[in-house]
Amino acid sequence: MIGIKITINDDGSLNVPDFPVIPFIEGDGTGPDIWNAARPVFDKAVASAYNGKREIKWLEILAGEKAFNKTGKWLPEETLKAIREHVVAIKGPMTTPVGKGIRSVNVSLRQKLDLYSCIRPVKYIDSVPSPMKNPEKVDMVIFRENTEDLYAGIEWEDGSEGAAEIRKFLANNMGIFLPEDAGIGIKAISEKNSKRLVAKAVAYAVSNGLSSVTLMHKGNIMKFTEGAFVKWGYEVAKEKFGEKTITEQELFDSYNGKRPEGKVIIKDRIADMLFQQVLLRPAEYDVIATPNLNGDYISDAIAAQVGGLGMAPGANIGDLCAVFEATHGTAPKYAGKDMVNPSSLILSGAMMLDYIKWEEASELIRSGLQATIKDGIVTYDLARQMEGAKEVKCSQFAAAIIEKIGKL
Numbered sequence: 479m480i481g482i483k484i485t486i487n488d489d490g491s492l493n494v495p496d497f498p499v500i501p502f503i504e505g506d507g508t509g510p511d512i513w514n515a516a517r518p519v520f521d522k523a524v525a526s527a528y529n530g531k532r533e534i535k536w537l538e539i540l541a542g543e544k545a546f547n548k549t550g551k552w553l554p555e556e557t558l559k560a561i562r563e564h565v566v567a568i569k570g571p572m573t574t575p576v577g578k579g580i581r582s583v584n585v586s587l588r589q590k591l592d593l594y595s596c597i598r599p600v601k602y603i604d605s606v607p608s609p610m611k612n613p614e615k616v617d618m619v620i621f622r623e624n625t626e627d628l629y630a631g632i633e634w635e636d637g638s639e640g641a642a643e644i645r646k647f648l649a650n651n652m653g654i655f656l657p658e659d660a661g662i663g664i665k666a667i668s669e670k671n672s673k674r675l676v677a678k679a680v681a682y683a684v685s686n687g688l689s690s691v692t693l694m695h696k697g698n699i700m701k702f703t704e705g706a707f708v709k710w711g712y713e714v715a716k717e718k719f720g721e722k723t724i725t726e727q728e729l730f731d732s733y734n735g736k737r738p739e740g741k742v743i744i745k746d747r748i749a750d751m752l753f754q755q756v757l758l759r760p761a762e763y764d765v766i767a768t769p770n771l772n773g774d775y776i777s778d779a780i781a782a783q784v785g786g787l788g789m790a791p792g793a794n795i796g797d798l799c800a801v802f803e804a805t806h807g808t809a810p811k812y813a814g815k816d817m818v819n820p821s822s823l824i825l826s827g828a829m830m831l832d833y834i835k836w837e838e839a840s841e842l843i844r845s846g847l848q849a850t851i852k853d854g855i856v857t858y859d860l861a862r863q864m865e866g867a868k869e870v871k872c873s874q875f876a877a878a879i880i881e882k883i884g885k886l
């Protein structure tokens with residue numbers, strides 16, 4: 479069968495054909511290793527779930543080192559066009575060029591495609607080594623704003639003409655004096671981008687029957703950026719989901735602290751305190767919505783509780799397209815050695831299948847991965863922490879998952 483593009487309906491829902499074309503970027507460093515392991519897992523799950531009536535038609539597109547070597551560009555316009563046209567894509571880890579090229583391929587993808595919501599579900603998988611006493615209580619989804627904050631990259635190096643101009647402007651117009659040797663960055667957080675991120679987080683909580691959305695911020699210090707994020711978050715929850723949400727204050731004032739059936743509690747926590755809470759009381763947090771920099775920190779910190787970034791899936795989603803990705807780095811010293819854990823990309827693929835409403839296949843992936851790890855068949859990163867585990871290569875781990883799927 480010839481592949482057909484996924485399209486978006488007028489109401490924002492996806493029109494997914496039985497044989498969709500999905501672009502992929504294999505990634506840099508260990509990217510080819512984990513992609514070559516993950517792709518057969520996706521194909522097996524789809525084949526098993528739908529008995530040949532559905533199949534993904536894969537289309538390779540280029541970004542990162544492979545793109546630069548072939549085209550001289552780290553992120554070709556053709557790649558951005560392909561993702562826009564096909565709506566859904568998946569990628570491995572990407573190299574961030576040091577001292578050359580664009581600031582970051584990942585950041586550029588998010589900004590150029592307006593993938594404003596970075597979604598990172600973090601849930602414990604039984605038998606994975608964890609530093610936590612009760613890792614099974616960890617089951618959270620982080621919604622990280624993806625397009626602004628300090629990641630917009632508006633900054634000037636110390637000693638540069640730009641830094642001098644900014645210092646001069648602040649001194650002459652606002653009476654603010656900065657050290658002459660200071661690098662300077664601008665932190666911008668807007669109402670529009672904050673509200674659309676929080677709205678997506680609340681919609682997720684409502685549609686999945688979750689109990690709370692927590693707005694993570696440092697608004698006690700950065701009152702007009704992160705403080706505004708919190709204000710706008712409460713506003714959009716009331717404006718768009720007023721019948722489905724209540725504030726934490728309302729919970730105690732009107733309901734004696736007991737959540738009414740079907741209501742999502744909107745609450746906020748200061749960032750440094752939330753880092754303690756997700757360790758000490760993880761069961762109290764379902765969805766966390768946060769500005770860009772906080773989201774980077776908290777998503778990695780929570781992933782550490784369930785086995786690290788090798789076990790953490792992720793996606794960057796906007797209104798017009800979505801890119802699913804491995805959340806870890808490229809680990810170039812392991813490139814080509816068939817060693818690294820492909821679980822992050824495999825689980826990101828399961829997220830992608832959920833997104834296109836092929837849940838039967840995504841469930842097979844998660845069940846197969848869980849059964850493989852529970853049998854002690856793992857890659858080196860987990861094997862060194864698990865007594866009696868059987869250490870296998872990246873490709874062998876994927877093959878074991880495929881075998882499990884075949885028996886489900």
